[in-house]
Amino acid sequence: DSGVTQTPKHLITATGQRVTLRCSPRSGDLSVYWYQQSLDQGLQFLIQYYNGEERAKGNILERFSAQQFPDLHSELNLSSLELGDSALYFCASSSGTANTEAFFGQGTRLTVV
């Protein structure tokens, strides 16, 4: 058990809909990362938050947004969903300092039909 909790584990929704994925980081970790993993693109970095503030942005679409709340949990919002958004979405947490280990949750499998 990594200590990172992601909910829900599975999500099936229709095109055009909006969903929210939730992540509770490991106790004491200030940084949260979101990743999208698909078979053809590998593990793509979306966005990182540190203590409530956005720290780094990767290949995140404009239809996607995220935030980190004062209690350090994070949510990833995906809107106007398309079939191609079907993927595994991982959250990871770390202390956010140099060379630190990232601990990953078990992921949310999103299927858009």
Added chain:
Amino acid sequence: TQLLEQSPQFLSIQEGENLTVYCNSSSVFSSLQWYRQEPGEGPVLLVTVVTGGEVKKLKRLTFQFGDARKDSSLHITAAQPGDTGLYLCAGLSSNSGYALNFGKGTSLLVTP
């Protein structure tokens, strides 16, 4: 985004064989990490290498960081079926706020 290229993409070997996988970039990293991911699970850290030229050993796994801190290799001696999984390298840089940018991974299958 700093690009990390991993090779080979797929590797299927028999138990007892040795193998090496590579992680290359044109960017310099503060450190580089190797993770292993099993189906249905998130990646789990194997090692962090920080100093150029550094070699770290984890049982039958040997990790090396290139002298220029742009590349790394993972060597597995006498592979076991339990080594099967997706091996991912990730580079960390202060320029990107220490966000982990992963390569696409090497999918390893070790058959008995």
